[in-house]
Amino acid sequence: MSDLVEPKAAGLMAAGLAERAKAALGRRNLVFVGLMGAGKSAVGRLVASTLNINFIDSDHEIERVSRMSVSELFAAYGETEFRALETRVIRRLLRSGPRVVSTGGGAYINEETRRLIKKNSVSVWLDADLDVLWERVSKRDGRPLLKTDNPKQTLENLMRVRYPIYAEADLRVKTRDVKKDVIVEEVLSALAATKA
Numbered sequence: 001m002s003d004l005v006e007p008k009a010a011g012l013m014a015a016g017l018a019e020r021a022k023a024a025l026g027r028r029n030l031v032f033v034g035l036m037g038a039g040k041s042a043v044g045r046l047v048a049s050t051l052n053i054n055f056i057d058s059d060h061e062i063e064r065v066s067r068m069s070v071s072e073l074f075a076a077y078g079e080t081e082f083r084a085l086e087t088r089v090i091r092r093l094l095r096s097g098p099r100v101v102s103t104g105g106g107a108y109i110n111e112e113t114r115r116l117i118k119k120n121s122v123s124v125w126l127d128a129d130l131d132v133l134w135e136r137v138s139k140r141d142g143r144p145l146l147k148t149d150n151p152k153q154t155l156e157n158l159m160r161v162r163y164p165i166y167a168e169a170d171l172r173v174k175t176r177d178v179k180k181d182v183i184v185e186e187v188l189s190a191l192a193a194t195k196a
């Protein structure tokens with residue numbers, strides 16, 4: 001079950017919050033899941049630098065090892081092969097924690113990948129409303145699943161199918177139109193409240 005972190009006033013990070021969050025994480029990985037545009041990559045990177053631990057983005061790692069972009073991989077091999085590669089890459093990334101890993105939007109939906117994440121990680125679902133996601137993803141191309149006649153409708157359909165699965169994540173933080181620092185602080189507060 002996910003714990004929804006209530007928004008709180010933006011401000012200076014509470015003294016010791018990063019230390020408490022890091023202690024709660026222990027040797028586990030912190031894994032961001034959620035739909036395209038939720039901010040997994042952007043917020044994940046900031047959380048990692050705040051905690052002073054390594055950050056890796058699974059989409060970037062897939063592109064590095066395959067020397068192809070995600071769009072090229074989808075076009076050349078299709079989604080099924082992409083998912084198999086994604087599972088292999090994430091299995092390897094999760095082997096040595098603690099690490100912050102931002103996953104691609106579909107990673108947690110894959111049963112095997114989800115099982116791997118549940119084994120040794122704290123997962124955070126960055127939850128967001130359709131309009132927030134749409135505002136962000138419509139600014140940049142390169143998301144093969146949104147190359148449809150009505151990408152906003154496609155995004156909404158994905159929300160319907162995927163949100164019950166993302167809800168299996170350990171933590172849930174509602175992202176919205178606020179500074180990334182506010183979301184970072186809410187992630188750290190949620191993490192600090194977990195038991196190692």
Ligand SMILES: Nc1ncnc2c1ncn2[C@@H]1O[C@H](COP(=O)(O)OP(=O)(O)OP(=O)(O)O)[C@@H](O)[C@H]1O
Binds near residue numbers: 040103104176183
């Ligand atoms: N809280 C925020 N406020 C404003 N912009 C944000 C916020 N969080 C993320 N963004 C911006 O939204 C865009 C999408 O974010 P990001 O690439 O991190 O999403 P993602 O969840 O990793 O998506 P994908 O699954 O496609 O990789 C980026 O330009 C990022 O800077």
Ligand SMILES: O=C(O)C1=C[C@@H](O)[C@@H](O)[C@H](O)C1
Binds near residue numbers: 144
């Ligand atoms: O939501 C998804 O299924 C995807 C999201 C991106 O991060 C990429 O991993 C790819 O475009 C697939």
Ligand SMILES: [Mg+2]
Binds near residue numbers: 040057102103
């Ligand atoms: Mg990303």
